[in-house]
Amino acid sequence: MTSVFVIAQSAVTAEHIQHVLSVSKDLEIVRISLGEDGYLNHLQRSKADIVAIDSSRGESETDRITQEIMHTHPLPVVILASAGLHNGVSQSIHALEAGALTVLQLPDNTHEEQSRRAAADVCKSLRLMSEVKVVRRWESTLFESIAKAGNNDEHEEECKNAIEIVVIGASAGGTNALQVVFDTLPADFPVPILVVQHIAAGYVDGLVRWLSEQCALPVVLAESGIIPQPGCIYLAPDNHHLTVDRKRCILLTNEESVNGFRPAIARLFSSVHDVYGAHTAAVLLSGMGNDGAAEMRQLYDAGACTIAQDKETSLIHGIPGEAIKLAATRHILPVQEIGKKLDVLTRISPSDTMRDETGSTENL
Structure with a gap:
């Protein structure tokens, strides 16, 4: 009881x-x-x-x-x-x-x-x-543990593909995790970020305003028909799935709930899998349940860079933990290191990838 x-x-x-x-x-x-x-x-x-x-x-x-x-x-x-x-x-x-x-x-x-x-x-x-x-005083304790964690990556697989979009899913405990991730992103972050955060209806507007005050990047509610811009963070609005279409425009739908959620992380991840594939960086933050975990595995299999928040810095390790169980992650990181990792990954250019695959291009 x-x-x-x-x-x-x-x-x-x-x-x-x-x-x-x-x-x-x-x-x-x-x-x-x-x-x-x-x-x-x-x-x-x-x-x-x-x-x-x-x-x-x-x-x-x-x-x-x-x-x-x-x-x-x-x-x-x-x-x-x-x-x-x-x-x-x-x-x-x-x-x-x-x-x-x-x-x-x-x-x-x-x-x-x-x-x-x-x-x-x-x-x-x-x-x-x-x-x-x-x-x-959980908040200070949390950040002390993060600071001690440094840039320790519990599990790392190299990501070589040029990243064109970042997608993030979060649920319970995810709002603070989002703030920490966004706070570490520079103002010149080179790709768009799409976010699904499970939260009660009517509260996402307040979340957008609060996050806007916490980071250097613009944070807005996603709208259908727009092309996501580099360095802008788009949050899914109430009662709509956030997806992208074949033209790489944002598409909001009111299809049935997935895993009990609308917006669902699963719908966002599956849509970018179909459109961006290996050129995606996907992140799962603190949350309860398993929404998006299976779809992260699909992204992993497609060659995308996949990141899960570690157990020590997650208030609830349900969703990222499920992704780890599915062997769907290339990186398992403390929350404060996720933004830094995304910044590094999004700076990889096609020429960098070619050099990694063929060796130095000097003297050719």
């Missing part, structure tokens, strides 16, 4: 959260708090496995509460977003920066079959994320 400590905005939202979580017999709400003084004492006594915070608290409350929990009584923290209530988007994004694992979308109700399935998915995510090990 997974014990959940809920911090809600009001009695109304608390009742809705309670109704959604009641779908699972494996979850137990040990206490519902309205963020009153002394809630940390209640949390410590509750022996909860995970904390769920109502995003509709708004302003800086979500961020503040997350920071207090991570500094005083570290537990896995998840933000619960009610459908149609996005007034706390920016605060929720900052809560992710402070240590929250992800934002989960609550269904409007649990009466319809689709809503019941969505509620079951929320419950499943809470159960799985309750097992994530967190530490006091």
Whole structure:
């Protein structure tokens, strides 16, 4: 049984959260708090496995509460977003920066079959994320471990093809990983970057704004029909698969979910496999599940450069771990080294590849 400590905005939202979580017999709400003084004492006594915070608290409350929990009584923290209530988007994004694992979308109700399935998915995510090990002041500890890791590559296979596009997939714990990767990319990064980040509907706009503040490259929402430009980062919008067509233009589709997701990492990776093939660099960052792992193996077989975030710096090593199990990776790296590796790989030119294959061209 997974014990959940809920911090809600009001009695109304608390009742809705309670109704959604009641779908699972494996979850137990040990206490519902309205963020009153002394809630940390209640949390410590509750022996909860995970904390769920109502995003509709708004302003800086979500961020503040997350920071207090991570500094005083570290537990896995998840933000619960009610459908149609996005007034706390920016605060929720900052809560992710402070240590929250992800934002989960609550269904409007649990009466319809689709809503019941969505509620079951929320419950499943809470159960799985309750097992994530967190530490006091986790963020500084994480970056200390990254710094110590240096540029150690656990597993390396040489990539010789000229890279024309970078694709990145991330899920729970991926927002901070994206920030670290993008922060290490130079302003003259020579190829476009397409990104699928699993996040609750209505939150990707806030994520785009936040990432734009963190790195030297422009970060925008992807739009159908445009040709991805070098040095620009394109994030998949809500409820659309991000793909590329044969003309190398971005194509957004609303086809059925893949692996339970739309946008799905799998759809992005499979489309670049068909269009760019070996001239792709694909990255899987922290996340739960296996979305994109099999498609990374297809890219690997095609000769693409494939990179997985290592276990030590992943909040959740599900997706990159699945890719590693499939022997789909040429590099397994600490998150802070991934951007540096991408910068090196994208500087390889066709002439470099020819010299590697035939030897020096001098005196010919």
